[in-house]
Amino acid sequence: MKNSLKEIPVFDSEKEEREFWEQHDSTECIDWEAGSEAKFPNLKPSTRSISIRLPQSLIDDLKILANKRDVPYQSLLKIYLSERVASEFGKKDLS
Numbered sequence: 001m002k003n004s005l006k007e008i009p010v011f012d013s014e015k016e017e018r019e020f021w022e023q024h025d026s027t028e029c030i031d032w033e034a035g036s037e038a039k040f041p042n043l044k045p046s047t048r049s050i051s052i053r054l055p056q057s058l059i060d061d062l063k064i065l066a067n068k069r070d071v072p073y074q075s076l077l078k079i080y081l082s083e084r085v086a087s088e089f090g091k092k093d094l095s
Helices: 014-023 056-069 073-088
Strands: none
Touching: 056 073
């Protein structure tokens, strides 16, 4: 354990903070051994709205499949996209 840790400066912007941490090791300022594990059960991944054009027949099919699973069709579409992207990256799940 270090006796004297450097003080973390006050940053005017995220850019300034990023530049600082790119040049400094956090162990110079933080005693990681004294830390404890934190849990944030209510955090949700940030989302962003997008617009895509899909054929009406595809939307209709998605709605039918979603109705069978009792989920909104947009949620089903997110599941399908997530599974496909994960398979492209060779992972089981991205969530």
